[in-house]
Amino acid sequence: MTRRTILQSPLLLRLRHVWSNFLNVSGTTRIVHGDSLPRVAEEETRIILENTNHKLAFDPKTAQLLSLRGKIAPEQEFIVSSQSVPVFVIQYLNEVREFRRVSSLEAGKVSVESTGRKLTAIFARLGGVDLAATVSVRLDEQGPQSRWSISLRNHAKLAITDVQFPFVVAPYQLGGAPRSEAILQPLTTGSLVQAPTPLDLEPDSPHAWQFRPENFDTHHYPGLTFAQFLAYYNNRAGIYIACEDDRGSIKLIKPVHSHVGGVRLGIAHVGDWPTDGEHDLGYDVVLQTFKGDWYDAAGIYRDWSLKQRWAAVPLHKRTDVPDWLLDSPPHIIIRMQGQVDHGPTEPNRQFLPYSKLVPLLENISKQIDAPLVGVVMSWERPGPWVYPNSLPPVGGDESLQEFTELARARGWHVGSYCNGTRWVTAHYWSGYDGGDYYAAQQGEKTVCRIHDLQPWEENWGRAWRPSFACCLGVPKTQELAQVLVERLMDDGLDWIQFLDQNAACSTFPCFAPDHGHPAGPGKWMNGAMQSLLDSFRKIADNWAQASGGKRQFAFSVESPPNEFFMPNFQVCDQRIAPPGHRDYGSLFFPLYSFLYHEFIVIQGGFGVAPPPYHLEIRSAVNLIMGEIPGAILRGDGSLLNRCDSDAWWSPWDSSMGSQEDAIAMLRRTVALRRGKARDYLVFGRMLRPAQVDEIKIVHWEMNSQVYDIPSVFHSAWRSPKGGVGIVAANWTKDKQDLAISDSRLGAKFTESISAITVDSRRREIERGKIALSLPPLSCALLESECDA
Numbered sequence: 001m002t003r004r005t006i007l008q009s010p011l012l013l014r015l016r017h018v019w020s021n022f023l024n025v026s027g028t029t030r031i032v033h034g035d036s037l038p039r040v041a042e043e044e045t046r047i048i049l050e051n052t053n054h055k056l057a058f059d060p061k062t063a064q065l066l067s068l069r070g071k072i073a074p075e076q077e078f079i080v081s082s083q084s085v086p087v088f089v090i091q092y093l094n095e096v097r098e099f100r101r102v103s104s105l106e107a108g109k110v111s112v113e114s115t116g117r118k119l120t121a122i123f124a125r126l127g128g129v130d131l132a133a134t135v136s137v138r139l140d141e142q143g144p145q146s147r148w149s150i151s152l153r154n155h156a157k158l159a160i161t162d163v164q165f166p167f168v169v170a171p172y173q174l175g176g177a178p179r180s181e182a183i184l185q186p187l188t189t190g191s192l193v194q195a196p197t198p199l200d201l202e203p204d205s206p207h208a209w210q211f212r213p214e215n216f217d218t219h220h221y222p223g224l225t226f227a228q229f230l231a232y233y234n235n236r237a238g239i240y241i242a243c244e245d246d247r248g249s250i251k252l253i254k255p256v257h258s259h260v261g262g263v264r265l266g267i268a269h270v271g272d273w274p275t276d277g278e279h280d281l282g283y284d285v286v287l288q289t290f291k292g293d294w295y296d297a298a299g300i301y302r303d304w305s306l307k308q309r310w311a312a313v314p315l316h317k318r319t320d321v322p323d324w325l326l327d328s329p330p331h332i333i334i335r336m337q338g339q340v341d342h343g344p345t346e347p348n349r350q351f352l353p354y355s356k357l358v359p360l361l362e363n364i365s366k367q368i369d370a371p372l373v374g375v376v377m378s379w380e381r382p383g384p385w386v387y388p389n390s391l392p393p394v395g396g397d398e399s400l401q402e403f404t405e406l407a408r409a410r411g412w413h414v415g416s417y418c419n420g421t422r423w424v425t426a427h428y429w430s431g432y433d434g435g436d437y438y439a440a441q442q443g444e445k446t447v448c449r450i451h452d453l454q455p456w457e458e459n460w461g462r463a464w465r466p467s468f469a470c471c472l473g474v475p476k477t478q479e480l481a482q483v484l485v486e487r488l489m490d491d492g493l494d495w496i497q498f499l500d501q502n503a504a505c506s507t508f509p510c511f512a513p514d515h516g517h518p519a520g521p522g523k524w525m526n527g528a529m530q531s532l533l534d535s536f537r538k539i540a541d542n543w544a545q546a547s548g549g550k551r552q553f554a555f556s557v558e559s560p561p562n563e564f565f566m567p568n569f570q571v572c573d574q575r576i577a578p579p580g581h582r583d584y585g586s587l588f589f590p591l592y593s594f595l596y597h598e599f600i601v602i603q604g605g606f607g608v609a610p611p612p613y614h615l616e617i618r619s620a621v622n623l624i625m626g627e628i629p630g631a632i633l634r635g636d637g638s639l640l641n642r643c644d645s646d647a648w649w650s651p652w653d654s655s656m657g658s659q660e661d662a663i664a665m666l667r668r669t670v671a672l673r674r675g676k677a678r679d680y681l682v683f684g685r686m687l688r689p690a691q692v693d694e695i696k697i698v699h700w701e702m703n704s705q706v707y708d709i710p711s712v713f714h715s716a717w718r719s720p721k722g723g724v725g726i727v728a729a730n731w732t733k734d735k736q737d738l739a740i741s742d743s744r745l746g747a748k749f750t751e752s753i754s755a756i757t758v759d760s761r762r763r764e765i766e767r768g769k770i771a772l773s774l775p776p777l778s779c780a781l782l783e784s785e786c787d788a
Helices: 002-007 009-015 294-305 355-368 398-407 437-441 475-490 524-548 593-599 615-626 659-674
Strands: 021-025 028-034 048-050 054-056 065-070 089-093 097-102 110-112 118-124 130-139 146-154 161-163 169-170 182-187 190-192 229-233 238-244 253-255 262-270 277-280 283-289 330-335 373-377 413-417 422-424 467-468 494-499 556-559 571-573 601-604 628-632 686-687 691-693 697-702 705-710 712-718 724-732 738-743 749-754 759-762 771-776 776-786
Touching: 048 110, 065 283, 097 294, 097 475, 118 277, 146 161, 146 262, 169 277, 182 253, 182 294, 229 253, 229 294, 238 294, 238 556, 283 593, 283 776, 294 593, 330 355, 355 398, 355 475, 355 659, 355 697, 398 475, 437 475, 475 494, 475 524, 524 556, 593 686, 601 615, 601 759, 615 628, 615 659, 615 724, 615 776, 628 659, 659 749, 659 776, 749 771, 771 776
Parallel strands: 330 373, 330 628, 373 413, 413 494, 494 556, 556 571, 571 601, 601 628
Antiparallel strands: 021 028, 028 110, 048 054, 054 065, 089 097, 089 161, 110 118, 118 130, 130 146, 146 277, 146 283, 161 262, 169 262, 182 190, 182 229, 229 238, 238 283, 253 262, 422 467, 686 712, 691 738, 697 705, 712 724, 724 776, 738 771, 749 759, 749 776
16 A cells, blocks of 8 residues: 555544644644654643634644634534544646645644644645645734635645635534524625525535536636625624635635535635645635624625725726716617527517617607617627627628617617627527638637636537637637727727626636646636736727717626726626515625625616516616616517516517506616715615515415515615615505614605605604605605715
8 A cells, every 4th residue: 555545544544633742832832743653642632712703623633623603602613523624625637637636634744833822734745745735823913803824835746726725614503593594605796595405505525616617617706706705694693704815816715515514615725826836825814703694794894895906996986987877877688689598599670770779769768768778789690699700790880880879869878798708609599600710710729728628618508509718818819809899899889798708707717738828727817807808998998089088988797797807897787686586695686786886887787577577676676776777678669578587588579567667667766866866876885774664575476486575675875975875666556655764864864755756855753763655666765964
């Protein structure tokens, strides 16, 4: 049996917990163990680190985390203690480019020291090779946090892909009120899993922490994981764990189901580990306990994040955001080919030539009394979402140019969603076969490579639109994108969402050794993305200068952009689901809005809400979430009043409900956002909501679905001037009476109700409560006297 095999054997792992040697030097506890130490410990001890916030206990021989208890609920244990849970795991690629891993449990020798304020552990000969790790956990001198770090010394020439650290595994039942547990994750718009069970989570495995097509190419940080923390809590207390990294190091951050029967709050630190040398994280992982709910956990992260460079300039001080965008024009989605993504792609002759759109949009604009952004989609000539062989647009450049000129003459603007850096090779609905184009353009040289150097073939859309992820480290990938963006600007578009498939501004990972970047995911991805974004801005600046400053451009992205790249975007696409809907908490949760609303314009042209009140509900939720409302245009000029799935589209003949009510709710929410509530809903910071009582739940059943949706949605905001505003929206055709309690408003406030007209009056709080009566299909702002 080889030494490496012995080091990995279960027998030796058990022996390591028996053989030990305890030394005390100048008040520092030092424990050393390894194969050469024959002494058996006389007693088991724990290393304790304790501050005013929490108490940590570690195994003195292995440095494994044994206990975590918060001072606010000392009876509640947050750790599932098991000898099989390591301190860290290192993944690497072997000689034949297969993923392998080695953990702290496979160290030939472990040294652990503690001063009472800091623990240091050195793990040597990991897996029997010249690989070592140093872990430290230290307590903040004055703050509530413990700070965790790891460094590696790799002279084994291992191609390390990621280091998973620390290992925090918590019980599913924390011992408080039954089913009060919840996991908060900064993914997409936010995710809240309440009363989690193993079936709610991905199983912890090596595969879960590997960059593979089936694991998506957008879920890393910075990407659809838009912030760097996780929280897990119940009614008594919670754990908060975060990376305090301002340099955008690539990470995987997610909760998974641990094999020991708990929730692992997992973090993998990806890339930039040398094959021969030493490297540390360059930032701390911080941990603390807290009392409260997701607002409290997010508030901890927001306090740190607002001090970082991406939060240096709030929206109300940004000079790169067009005035026309700050005026909150509703975003009307226009599909030029087909009615749904996964379906026929015939051109929509009701919209072609593009000038036919003008009277249709003019009617909508007049009805809602607002300018518009017409977002043209599915315009790619060979078929919707085909890229890079997209041009000329369906209907031709001249027709599109004519439309954009007519739109600007009316004070509107025209935008488009694109396909990002995904090379589409076929479209089965349109009949497009892009194989020859792909070969002629040497597309294979732009394609990302997975760990075994095979092309990164996308899983999403393969049934109708096969594609490859393209590497931004390859110059041609950037050149193709620049050509498309410049062409769209030439056609008159002022609003461009090129990075639609690069959701949240995700750079696709790549393992290619010949693309001019390190052969694996890492911080090179951020440099490549920033280069692309800078080139887009340069193209826009040139067009703005050529127009004498008349044209102002906005760049958007699918899903809210991750914090690291957020300052590069003026607007983003956030797709809501209403509270009470089955997708609330998974498809949509307002964590991003809570953290970053005050830095970027958010539009809600897409979203999920149940029929037959789809648009009434969506407009109400768009409003209270601080988004520009929007809708999808049908061929007859009406608005599509249905979309009850995450496909975002529905066939036009499936539209139902009242168009009159849909238009009324859109008009009234837009009027409040553009007028009285502008400082809150355009520029404001989301706060914990007020206490609102007597909200009725509307129950109905349709198409075998049961719906129980609140009749009124509400939120609270702080304006840049310091005022507090409470926003409420009644999407029903009945008057709704509410009782609101919120001391932040003060004794006197102004009430503005947007119904047939917008009417304001000054009021006083009586006996600590506000009685608010909302007319049918209306919305309201209650604002403190600071801003009234």
